[in-house]
Amino acid sequence: MSRRLRTLLLLAPALLAIPAVVARPAAPSPAHERLLTLDTHLDTPASLAFPGWSIADPHAGDYTQVDLPRMKKGGLDGGFWAIYTPQGPLDAASTRKARDFALKRAVAIHAMVAANPRDFALADKAEDAARIAAQGKRVVYLSIENAWPLGDDPTLLQSFHALGVRIAGFAHFRTNQFADSSTDKAKWDGLSPLGVQLLAEMNRLGVVPDLSHSSDAALADALRLSKAPVILSHSGCKAVYDHPRNVSDDQLRALAAQGGVIQINSVYLKKGAPNPQREAAMKALEEHFPEDAALTPDAYARMLAERHEIDRRFPQTDRATFDDFMANLLHALKVAGTDHVGIGADWDGGGGVVGMEDVTALPRITAALLAAGYSEADVAKVWSGNVLRVLAAAEAEAAREAAGS
Ligand SMILES: [Zn+2]
Structure with missing residues (x-):
């Protein structure tokens, strides 16, 4: 299922039927406000391509989940802003097009920061996040979801690293x-030979290898071959919901043993009831408005109208809830330990559950972890300490390789 289609399936009914949920602020939480909070998979850069859409404006009813007013309301300090490219054919011409698409998306993220210098700042190193947040600004690291745009040249990652990809x-x-x-x-039984080269390039540059979306065998390859800890930037636990996008308890333990971190997703939390009419309508909408196509203001308005119409005709009634999300998070903490779990909820990419529809609800996670008996120091690790430790380890490996040791 495509990204946009999946987003529609998961989000649309609640947004249409009860718009108040979108803007409902969570209860104020001093503990949450004290923490440095980073989400490792923000698909929000896709919103930047919508005509007239600005990160600085409050949004409601347009299916987005992250903007500056909502980040402030939900106490989200920032995170890793994804350059996501929907997978297309692997021929040379398509791959060159994907490269340009990804570079333009990186430029759009930079333009967002440049247009809002008082509210956003690009982060370079792991140590930058706390300093930026202390200035009252939102933290912007970049990330790549799908390395297809690199073509057959892993060294192109160096250009993306220079643009802030970590x-x-x-x-x-x-x-x-x-x-x-x-x-x-499966075609490669894990990472391909070129994928192994890309992994080495990540280690050389100080980019954290992300195995979310890759196969179990690819994760095993990365755990064996990477010289620095790896991340699952938005994944969940098979023990809670047995889905290929989630990982087993054995994999969680192997990830922890390697020093890595799983960032818990708010997608793939439960098996939904089949809704073939809705799926067909969403597929048609997706074909009509491809997610990597630039939309005119007119086309964007038509797309939103059609989405609302689909929600009216074929609502989805059995969405996952905040409790389902917490079950995943608590299971990962139990199995992998507090040093190896974080948050990557897939906002603007299909994330969101009943009771946590957008980032304004994030204080609920902090409150639920504290209520479950975790200390504020543990919760701080979950919200940013662990991923920043992993990023610092990637930087250390890059420095070690640069020194030739
Ligand atoms: Zn994803």
Whole structure:
């Protein structure tokens, strides 16, 4: 299923039927406000491509989940802003197009920061996040979701690193030149030879290897071959919901042993009831408005109108809830430990559950962790300490390789 289609399926009914949920602020939480909070998978850069859409404005009813007013309301300090490219054919011309698409998306993220210098700042190193947040600004690291745009040249990652990319994932819903996808047929039995080269390039540059969306065998390859800890930037636990996008308890333990971190997703939390009419309507909408196509203001308005109409005709009634999300988070903490779990909820990419529809509800996570008996120091690790430790370890490996040691 495509990104946009999945987003529609998961989000649309609640947003249409009860718009108040979108803007409902969570209860004020001094503990939450004290914490440095980073989400490792923000698909929000896709919103930047919508005509007239600004991160500085409050939004409601347009299916987005992150903007500056809502980040402030939900106490989200920032995170890793994804350059997501939907997988297309692997021929040279398509791959060049994907490269340009990804570079333009990186430029759009930079333009967002440049247009809002009092509210956003680009982060370079792990140590930058706390300083930026202390200035009252939102933290912007970049990430790559789907390395397909790199073509057959892993060294192109150096250009993206120069643009601020600090986490990079190999594949998306389909197997590509670098890795088998968890949701497609295996071709490489894990990472391809080119994928192994890309992993080495990540280690050389100080980019954290992201195995979300890659197959179980690819994760095992990365855990074995990476010289620095790896991340699952937005994944969940098979023990809670057995889905290819989630990982087993054995994998969680292996990830923790390697020093890595799983960032808990708010997607793939439960099996939904089949809704074939809705799925067909969403598929048609997706074909009409491809997610990597630039939309005119007119087309954007038509797309939103059609989405609302689909929600009216074929509502989804069995969405996952905040409790389902917490079950995943608490299970990961129990199995991997408090040093190896964080948050990557897939906002603007299909994330969100009943009771946590957008980032304004994030204080609920802090409150639920404290209520479950975790200390504020543990919660601080979950909200940013662990991912920043992993990023610092990537930087240390890059420095070690640069020194030739
Ligand atoms: Zn994803």
